[in-house]
Amino acid sequence: MLPKRALGQTGMEVSLLGLGTVKLGRNQGVKYPKSFKIPDDKEAATLIALAKDSGINLIDTAPAYGNSEERLGTLLKGQRQDWLICTKVGEEFINGESHFDFSPEHTRRSVERSLRRLNTEVLDIVLIHSDGNDEEILQRHGTLQALAALKKAGKIRAIGMSTKTVDGGLLAAEQSDVVMITWNLQHHTEIPVADYCHQKGVGVLIKKALASGHAAPGPQPGSNTSTDPVKQCFDMMFAHPGVSSAIVGTISQKHLRSNIGAI
Numbered sequence: 517m518l519p520k521r522a523l524g525q526t527g528m529e530v531s532l533l534g535l536g537t538v539k540l541g542r543n544q545g546v547k548y549p550k551s552f553k554i555p556d557d558k559e560a561a562t563l564i565a566l567a568k569d570s571g572i573n574l575i576d577t578a579p580a581y582g583n584s585e586e587r588l589g590t591l592l593k594g595q596r597q598d599w600l601i602c603t604k605v606g607e608e609f610i611n612g613e614s615h616f617d618f619s620p621e622h623t624r625r626s627v628e629r630s631l632r633r634l635n636t637e638v639l640d641i642v643l644i645h646s647d648g649n650d651e652e653i654l655q656r657h658g659t660l661q662a663l664a665a666l667k668k669a670g671k672i673r674a675i676g677m678s679t680k681t682v683d684g685g686l687l688a689a690e691q692s693d694v695v696m697i698t699w700n701l702q703h704h705t706e707i708p709v710a711d712y713c714h715q716k717g718v719g720v721l722i723k724k725a726l727a728s729g730h731a732a733p734g735p736q737p738g739s740n741t742s743t744d745p746v747k748q749c750f751d752m753m754f755a756h757p758g759v760s761s762a763i764v765g766t767i768s769q770k771h772l773r774s775n776i777g778a779i
């Protein structure tokens with residue numbers, strides 16, 4: 517079984533690997549190396565069962581991932597208690613295009629909609645889905661304050677931001693329970709955010725750990741060709757005491773098994 521780590525001071529314990537679900541709901545406007553078919557319900561249920569049986573308890577979705585939230589609402593029926601669900605607010609993907617709305621009104625509507633779609637009374641983690649202007653969102657839009665009020669009302673257990681910049685990540689860490697950052701073999705610039713979150717007791721989730729598939733499975737430039745880049749990547753990030761979990765997006769049972777094996 518996969519080990520678990522504390523998610524900052526949220527009181528939640530998350531498996532070292534989380535399951536990312538972009539590919540369960542959306543195959544347009546994505547940056548993966550190859551095109552793919554969205555898995556049907558039977559394939560998705562098998563993948564989720566494999567993840568659960570291997571000790572994965574964290575699943576990541578967003579309104580911007582096509583119908584990923586609605587699908588999880590159905591797929592997780594009868595096993596809600598086995599999962600920590602992370603979703604987001606701020607990005608909408610409509611007719612093949614992303615639109616952003618970080619207003620408190622939209623934030624409240626989006627959270628209520630996620631609760632309905634995911635068929636649950638409480639969302640474990642809700643993150644602001646940044647468009648890249650992390651600091652502006654945090655300083656001007658009141659999104660995190662709206663999430664804090666929803667947390668106080670008992671609709672969310674932990675709040676934070678999925679950031680895209682170092683300064684934004686550091687600022688988010690001041691006001692969040694959880695920050696989601698990018699870290700992989702090609703992108704190391706956000707490590708200071710993980711360091712700072714660790715100091716402050718803020719949970720750190722990693723996105724794009726495999727560089728959205730561009731870091732796997734071939735050897736990396738300059739690396740020993742016998743080294744599995746997936747293992748290299750996990751060894752690197754789990755050596756950091758502040759990192760709680762890497763959310764890896766996969767719709768392949770074979771890849772899921774080998775990723776678990778690499779840990």
Ligand SMILES: NC(=O)c1ccc[n+]([C@@H]2O[C@H](COP(=O)([O-])OP(=O)(O)OC[C@H]3O[C@@H](n4cnc5c(N)ncnc54)[C@H](OP(=O)(O)O)[C@@H]3O)[C@@H](O)[C@H]2O)c1
Nearest residue numbers: 536537538678724725726727728729732764765766767771
């Ligand atoms: N702004 C945000 O908040 C944000 C942005 C991006 C992502 N995310 C979250 O983070 C998750 C992960 O990000 P991501 O999906 O962009 O990138 P990722 O996890 O780095 O990479 C996923 C890609 O890697 C491939 N892959 C996985 N394991 C593999 C293996 N062992 N060998 C070869 N290929 C492998 C997958 O293909 P197969 O399906 O064929 O395995 C998929 O195309 C997302 O699903 C989402 O939940 C959040």
